[in-house]
Amino acid sequence: MLLGAEMRTSRQEIQNYFQLIFGVKPEIKRWAKSKGLPFYLLDEYAFDVVTLHGCQCLVLLAHEPFENAAKIRKHIDILKKIVDPPILYATGALQSFERKRLIEAGVQFVVPGNQLFAPQLGLDLREFYRSRQAEKTVLSPASQAVLIATLNRGWEENDTFRGTDLVDADLYSKMTISRAMKELHSFGLIEPVSSSKSILWRFVAAPKAIWEKSLPVLQSPVKRVVYADWQPVAQRVAGLSALSRLSLLGEPSIPVIAFTKESWDLEVARSGRAEVDPFDKPVVEVEIWSYSPDHITGQTRIPMSPESVDPLSLYLSLRNNVDDRVQLSLDEMMEKIEW
Structure with a gap:
């Protein structure tokens, strides 16, 4: 079972997740008006304003694991009286029945690295990763080649990289490399760490452990x-x-x-x-x-x-x-x- 601290999320994780999905780094700032909110709201959330493609939304970063969809809905209704942009609830993890309760309560939410439900923003990606993994049970040849080449070269524990660092630029286009990074991420082999103009990644384990973890999704060349x-x-x-x-x-x-x-x-x-x-x-x-x-x-x-x-x-x-x-x-x- 996850502890409460592990179920929180951060501004950086949200920024990395939005950039991974939309290919653009969003602007995230602390919400200036949060200082005037009631203490019970400040105890529950941190408040950020996210700007992406000219659209804004207010993100409520939950301090504690999900407990009650009705309570979150009530908090959002209070905030709607003073906030114009759409409001997005953010947490580090949700179980399937918790997602269902939030959706039934009309609460938009984001779980970085996993799910995004934001119909007011024109986004309903609840099934995005789940359906992609259900359809795709093995790595594509290009993604496998990138992984195999990197495993043969090896890496150190704290190494970070861009996708273009892993392969010869003459072998694959930037688009193919970008797709490969998303595939490796969707199978839990790499994770985003920080980003500037382009996202940085790292492997989630040492080479031997990644090899063993990836074997079920690798195929004969x-x-x-x-x-x-x-x-x-x-x-x-x-x-x-x-x-x-x-x-x-x-x-x-x-x-x-x-x-x-x-x-x-x-x-x-x-x-x-x-x-x-x-x-x-x-x-x-x-x-x-x-x-x-x-x-x-x-x-x-x-x-x-x-x-x-x-x-x-x-x-x-x-x-x-x-x-x-x-x-x-x-x-x-x-x-x-x-x-």
């Missing part, structure tokens, strides 16, 4: 497998070939390499050849990846071979393999990682 009877010019060792270099597993009879669809299409066009059937004595097995096998640049904390795919993506590509020898080799590879 391999979209499909094709075969070729020629040796491609550019390639990165993948699959069982890569695993054999990191464990006692023997080399597969047909070498495995990785390409993206776009890079493989270019290779096929360059060679003037066509893919072959796996029974037609292929030279290589080609994994078509959903993100680039070359997505990691710069120094990494987890050792990486320049000829092979990164070990975390490799693990994801093989973790559903039913061969016990492969599973033992994956365990061997992962045990060698010093996070």
Whole structure:
């Protein structure tokens, strides 16, 4: 059970949450008229005025956990006699039945990082995060690539970053990176900390803990497998070939390499050849990846071979393999990682 102090919220959390949703940092100031309010209201709330896109609202930051929707409604009715802008109740956490009571009482509210119900502002995002997580059970390929690259590089406990700090600017657009940050946040892997012109983030735990927490929403980067009877010019060792270099597993009879669809299409066009059937004595097995096998640049904390795919993506590509020898080799590879 959360303690009362943990269920409070702050001006900074509200500012970060509004910026995350609307892409614009709102202006927040203490409400000048709050000094003249009755003591029982001052005991219940702190009062801020939030300005966003030229619209204002008065935010009541609750000092204590939610108790009574009718009482909050009564307080808002009193404030409406002296306040023109819409009024928004703010707290750190709400249970589903508490949300229902507030909505039934006509109380607009915000729970930073989770929910916003403000029909007077044209906003009803009660289901925003819930529905997005219900529809999206795994990270998108771009978000996964950003996370995997960052896990391979590692970070320190107090490190903060912008989305653009995590990836090579040539790999993804700013819009894609922004979406990736929102996805990582929606799955509870990162959190906003402070902001100036652009929002700053931090991971909620150390790299190994984030890896373990993210495993249920990570998927194999391999979209499909094709075969070729020629040796491609550019390639990165993948699959069982890569695993054999990191464990006692023997080399597969047909070498495995990785390409993206776009890079493989270019290779096929360059060679003037066509893919072959796996029974037609292929030279290589080609994994078509959903993100680039070359997505990691710069120094990494987890050792990486320049000829092979990164070990975390490799693990994801093989973790559903039913061969016990492969599973033992994956365990061997992962045990060698010093996070």
